[in-house]
Amino acid sequence: MKRVIYIMIFMLLSMTILRYQSTETLHYTVEASLDNIDVIEDEKTVVKPKKLESITIVEDIKPHYVQGVIIVNKGYGLPSNYAPGENANARAAFNKMQSDAKLEGITLHAFSTYRSYDRQRMIYSNYVSKYGQARADKFSARPGHSEHQTGLAFDIGGADTTVWLSQKFGKSPEGKWLVENAHKYGFVLRYPQGKEHITGYMYEPWHFRYVGVEWSTKIVESGLTLDEYFGVVSPSYK
């Protein structure tokens, strides 16, 4: 009897670990700002970096706020010990948006949200070793400069997982629905098409930033990017 229980516990643990690993793999299907579709396709095959260098601790910089809104772009970064986890308000807003969308036949998944400094560092160093820093900087945020570290950035996909992290997502029903509706729930499309010279990132139809309904409405009405709206434009690292 005891043996049976041990075997069952072992199986349960193995299943949990396997599930965890597949989630991890998804997390490594990196961020941001890919300079072409080929790279995006390539993203999906990236799993883990070969070696992990020691983590550089950056604690002397302070998060930058404008009117209470935390700003993360290439000019404004976060210290390595800034680790708030996924933001509860952003999650609640996403869940509401997801259930409302469902009523219209639109399926939304938040496949990547909070990401720690260390995880971004792993992702970024993996790209640097693969593509060199100059190229990596065009599509991957340096550690401390990923908006995901705020816990307020949500990478969203639809029913068709083959267009997740692809610019093709923008043409999908879910991508179009988000452009029309995300601001009603407090989210703004962070890296719009044609604004690469302002945001410093390529068009990412999947990356949304939670700022709350009051700000998202104003930002969308202005037709500006978040960077322009708050006067923090910084398309390249200082």
Ligand SMILES: [Zn+2]
């Ligand atoms: Zn993202």
